[in-house]
Amino acid sequence: MASNSPQQPGILAGLIAIARRDIxxxxxxxxxxxxPLFFFxxxxxxxxxxxxxxxxxxxxxGPGVLWVAALLATLLSLNSLFMSDxxxxxxxxxxxxxxxLPVLVLGKTxxxxxxxxxxxxxxxxxxxxxxxxxxxxxGVLMLTLLLGTICLSLLGSIGAALTVGLHTGTxxxxxxxxxxxxxxxxxxxxxxxxxxxNDVYATGIWALGAYAIAALSLAPYATAAxxxxxxx
Amino acid sequence: xxxxxxxxxxxxxxxxxxxxxxxxxxLDPGELLLLEGQNGSGKTSLIRAIAGMLSLESGEIxxxxxxxxxxxxxxxxELVWLAHRTGLKGDLTLVENLRFEAxxxxxxxxxxxxxxxxxxxxxxxTLPLRALSAGQQRRVSLARMLLADVPLxxxxxxxxxxxxxxxxxxxxxxxxxxxxxxxxxxxxxxxVEIKATINRVML
Numbered sequence: 077m078a079s080n081s082p083q084q085p086g087i088l089a090g091l092i093a094i095a096r097r098d099i100x101x102x103x104x105x106x107x108x109x110x111x112p113l114f115f116f117x118x119x120x121x122x123x124x125x126x127x128x129x130x131x132x133x134x135x136x137x138g139p140g141v142l143w144v145a146a147l148l149a150t151l152l153s154l155n156s157l158f159m160s161d162x163x164x165x166x167x168x169x170x171x172x173x174x175x176x177l178p179v180l181v182l183g184k185t186x187x188x189x190x191x192x193x194x195x196x197x198x199x200x201x202x203x204x205x206x207x208x209x210x211x212x213x214x215g216v217l218m219l220t221l222l223l224g225t226i227c228l229s230l231l232g233s234i235g236a237a238l239t240v241g242l243h244t245g246t247x248x249x250x251x252x253x254x255x256x257x258x259x260x261x262x263x264x265x266x267x268x269x270x271x272x273x274n275d276v277y278a279t280g281i282w283a284l285g286a287y288a289i290a291a292l293s294l295a296p297y298a299t300a301a302x303x304x305x306x307x308x
Numbered sequence: 309x310x311x312x313x314x315x316x317x318x319x320x321x322x323x324x325x326x327x328x329x330x331x332x333x334x335l336d337p338g339e340l341l342l343l344e345g346q347n348g349s350g351k352t353s354l355i356r357a358i359a360g361m362l363s364l365e366s367g368e369i370x371x372x373x374x375x376x377x378x379x380x381x382x383x384x385x386e387l388v389w390l391a392h393r394t395g396l397k398g399d400l401t402l403v404e405n406l407r408f409e410a411x412x413x414x415x416x417x418x419x420x421x422x423x424x425x426x427x428x429x430x431x432x433x434t435l436p437l438r439a440l441s442a443g444q445q446r447r448v449s450l451a452r453m454l455l456a457d458v459p460l461x462x463x464x465x466x467x468x469x470x471x472x473x474x475x476x477x478x479x480x481x482x483x484x485x486x487x488x489x490x491x492x493x494x495x496x497x498x499x500v501e502i503k504a505t506i507n508r509v510m511l
Contacts, residue, residue: 084385085411093411097397097404104399104436165393171361172462174385174413308362 090175091183098187112153112192113199119145120203131208138207139217139268146196146221147228147261151250153192154232157184158240158303167240167307177303178296185233185296193225209272216271216281220264223284230288230295231256237302260287310373311336313358313460313491318367320353327353331367333509335493337459338486340504343495345511351495352391354511355464358493359389385413387460392468394449398438402429402448405437409452416455423454427477442469447477454481461485461492467500 085093102109123141124134161167161184170180200221204214235253242248267280311334318331327350335341343351356362358369360380369376376383389395396405406418416423424430427447437445446469453461461482467475479502482492486504494500 084414090412093408097400097408100404101397101399160397163393164397165391165395166397168361168391168393169389169395172359172384172387172389174381176381304361 084174087176087179090173091179091186094170094180094183095187095190098184099190102187102191108156109191109195112149113195115152116145116149116196117199117203119148121206124206134207135209135272138204138209139272140265142200142203142207142217143221143224143261143265143268146200146225146264147257149196150193150225150228150232151246151253151257153188154229154236154253155239155246155249157188157233157236159236162240162307167303171304171307177300181233181237181299181303182296185229185299188233189226189229193229194222196225197221213268213272216277217268219281220267220284223281223288224260224264226288227260227284227291228253228257230291231260233299234295234302237299238306240303241306260284263287310370313341313369313371313493315358315369316367318354318357318369319365320350320357320362321365322350322353328511331509333507335491335507337489337491338505339491340482340486340502340506341491341493341509342500342506343493343509343511345497347497349511351497351511352464354509355462355493355495359387359462360384386458387462388453388456388458389462389464390449390453390466391464394445396437396445396448396452399436401436402433402451405448406452406455409456414457416457418455423451427451427454443471443474446470447474450478450481459490461490461494463492463494465495465497467496467498 120142123137127133127137158167161170170177173180197218200218201214204217209217232249232253234256235249238252239249263280263284267277267284270277270280313335314333316332319329320327331354333341343354345351353362357364360376360383371379371383371386397408400408402424403418409415410418421430424433427450429444429447429451432440432444432448437448440448463482466478470478479500482494482502483504486492486502
């Protein structure tokens, strides 16, 4: 190519590069990644031990417990989303990067979801068996968790960006995120309950999907704006 | 005639203190803009504001005669930022870090050894950066700056953590960059002996 200035890498290149770097970092420090997953598994296995093995009770409470555990596990993992970038100066580099900040943010959120959200979806069938969940309901559970964890990662990135310079830990972040995350929890848990009761549950899936798409299109901009403010 | 990079009427207030007021400067290719002042006088704030990381109370910064806030991406595509916090990942090796940078912007050949030889870091390519000393990490961030093929270097305290030889290296690199038509904005609290046209801003 005989162009005067070298070709600027495309937008997608930046997204993939930062997602790949974060996944590589997680790969080198598996402990941080496994924490939320262990938390999820522990809550879901301890609950039946605590309330007793009555099948009726477990079937009734299964969707709620699994969903609450997934929500809390995701909240746990969100704190570190921008923390190390803030400490080592990578955040400054992101802010002066030739790539648009919302795209880089989306790349980081994608990596976060792949590292801490998606594994929850994958192990959820194993845990659902503990709650005597039938196979087709497990399918619904996985689908709602898939959409729900995407929502939570995206919404969480806004909270993580707002609290990045504060060193106040997870509490404030959770408080900020919970109002936005509440519809996700309600929709998710209730959709699975409806499916378990052989009721019509498709509306819940659609609503979750709509929420995920709204979050996908708006959250990166909100997060980018929040990062600019909190890194001043 | 307008300068390549210029600013006028910059005012920044942090909390209750006014760090600078009605400040202006102009910078053309081959020149160094040196921001000088005591600790806490606002050098870092000013250089961060120029880079667009800090919003000013008032004032405008122009790049190629256009307000930078209207062309943020284009402006950022032509500058590279070097600061005390290197922005490199301690868990990744030198090559992994630079490869990430290379996928964000057009770069000189990151596999070629010439730059690493010059900076004295070619032996360290396969180590995770956390195993390197602060000065060596600084040299890696210099490598990133050299490999990014951009006209404007923005350096916040570039001499920190470097030994005498390293400081000499920074001076040489900046002089070469300026000689080939590059520009440099530098915040430094110590005397800088760089042979070039220097525009000074005292804070």
